[in-house]
Amino acid sequence: MVKVSDFIFLLILAKPILSESLKELIEFYQGHYYSASVLGLVDLLKLEQEFMENFTIYTDALQEKVDNLNNYLDALKRPNHTTHNEREKFVSDPLNAFGLIRRLNQDWPKWQNYAQKSVGLVQINAMEKILSKKPKLFDMNESLRSMHRIEVTYDLSAKDIARGVLQSTQFNYTLSVGDCLALANHTLEIGNLNSSLQWFQEAVKQFPDNYEDISSSLKEDQLKEFATVVATRRIQMMNQSLGNETLHKLVRNQLQNLTKKDMENFISSKLVQWHRGSVSKLENANTQTTAHNIGCRGLFPKRKNLVCRYNSTTNAFLKLAPLKMEEISRDPYIVMYHKVLSDREIEEMKGEVKEWSNGWTGLEEPMEIVSLVYWTTDESKFRDRINQRISDMTGFKLEEFPALQLANFGIGGYFKPHYDYFTERLRTLDANNTLGDRLGSLLFYAGEVSQGGQTVFPEVEVAVEPKKGNALFWFNDFDDSSPDPRSLHSVCPVIIGSRWTITKWLHHDPQVFVKPCSPRILKRSS
The missing domain is CATH 2.60.120.620 (q2cbj1_9rhob like domain)
Known part of the structure; x- marks a missing residue:
């Protein structure tokens, strides 16, 4: 294994490089990457724990604010006055009238100011600082390559990996919708269409029937992003000369009226179609077994007469x-x-x-x-x-x-x-x-x-x-x-x-x- 500083020195000797390109190359190879070591991943875990602690304090502060507002509203509960006569009768009581005038003159302005007052600013600033140290694009791409490398090297199925089963051992962790869609997208980009289809099918199994809360809405956004990738690939395969603006417009038009189920069917049908069309060449190439992979799977013949x-x-x-x-x-x-x-x-x-x-x-x-x-x-x-x-x-x-x-x-x-x-x-x-x-x-x-x-x-x-x-x-x-x-x-x-x-x-x-x-x-x- 070679150290980055040695590599830069050798590269300078090996071939002339423009100073700007060399500068970018040095910056890249001397960068800090969490994915490069387990030590880096431990630092990243600490970072997420720190973020979650601040996020928890922030949400608790928001919840306290909501609870205070709700308590005040509960104290004002009264029968609904749906008609003019009912309202007139209510304010004809001097106690009710006095309380109404005083609240709107004194209480409600204070509650409005309270509602507008920001909470958890310390935590928000802390979370922004933490996210400034988030993993780089290199880390994301390397983690995708590593997951796919494990999948291919050990001949593991997307189904087992998504469920936390690695080489017949069950682990206490499963992959989320976002995890599966990211791997589906990555394997689509590198041409492993069978793997992409399997990862998408694992993602679909976790889709909710209705998108009523923010968590479900995020999953729908992730589905739309992958549908956009698939639609873009489909249109480019039909006409590679399209400009970006025209391409994006055609993609938007194709997806704009699709329901969640329509998007699922659209993605699945295209992945199946492409997989069938390439099975004779691409997929055979992807599934070729190397001596390295055979060794990693423990399939080498056992040696004899060794002591x-x-x-x-x-x-x-x-x-x-x-x-x-x-x-x-x-x-x-x-x-x-x-x-x-x-x-x-x-x-x-x-x-x-x-x-x-x-x-x-x-x-x-x-x-x-x-x-x-x-x-x-x-x-x-x-x-x-x-x-x-x-x-x-x-x-x-x-x-x-x-x-x-x-x-x-x-x-x-x-x-x-x-x-x-x-x-x-x-x-x-x-x-x-x-x-x-x-x-x-x-x-x-x-x-x-x-x-x-x-x-x-x-x-x-x-x-x-x-x-x-x-x-x-x-x-x-x-x-x-x-x-x-x-x-x-x-x-x-x-x-x-x-x-x-x-x-x-x-x-x-x-x-x-x-x-x-x-x-x-x-x-x-x-």
Whole structure:
């Protein structure tokens, strides 16, 4: 994973960019995004709680005002005087007449002033300030992409997700009408028409029969917004040369007289029609199963003849305190060390962070911000202890590059398939690299992830569960230091949990005497 500041530097070297465009790019990649990490989402939850507290105080103040007005009106209750004679008889009583004159002269002006007086101004100002920190459009789009990624990767149905059922586990949360319509709109935009239809059907199930209160009215507005998107798409498909003004007018004319039921039928019929028309190409493409997805679903064949053992041979210290090691693959070499990071050390790790940066997926398009990252460039007891443990596990020297990368991933945290060894492009851009290629990678799992988040090696059909406290180690190069394409790996979207990692890349040059190059042993073809 690359830090944003590194990316900007490399991008400047890679190609000339107009200063204004570069400025916008830097602002984007250095922006604060809640969706980039669970830490950011925790901050967002606190923000909503603060908003709700102010909103509650504000509504209580409004209710108190309404109660006071109603109490005064209740005190004035009297029979309805519907005829002139009845009114005349009422005001002929001097008590009634006096009270009438006094109220209109003294009381009602005061009650009018009371009714006009604003309440909860402190709370209104506080809520405005909170909403100035609301999620950006990037956060909204990333959350939509993440939800769809979870849906596709694990082959989940919209029906189950909407009802809070994830991989046969029922959770105490369901998606609202607005949630389902937003996902229907997103999947329509990316061309997954079957998914869009399913999400819309889940939204329809929650529509009220009548729109009598403000909550129901908001749902109707959301339905109209999606109907507008569908109508716009339909008209553009028939005539792509229309200007915006003409297009908007045709859309308004098509929808203006439609009832709620008419809009539901209109949207459903168009989604079904488009889905049927594209099922032979678009939907087949959308449902193709990749090796990454198969691994995330736990469908790789189980490997045999692998063992778990105590590693006591890497260095002398392990003879006294051997480490629990599980073979994941012998060729290529992938092993898991169990219980090598304690809860206390994980809390200590979080205390190391001074300032987070956005972590992104690499130089290849599309570039995505997938986490917050921090490099431990300053010396500390924690860093020294973890590096020593890595040296105990691998036998490698780490003095020349002691920094560790800490990361916390966001909603549906994942990482697309990639190699850790340097590509030719990165090698060219990082011409001052004195450490050599990344011959090996070591990854500590430092977060509690109960569903999803596996590390997948699609080329060798291996998927590793991210058990908290464990560490995964593998080689990226062959023995002759040439890149091993089988080291291609990815991270499955996290369904439930917070993915924290400590990553260490082990470079070639400092290990030249520890692990010297040797000819690659090629297997004979039978």
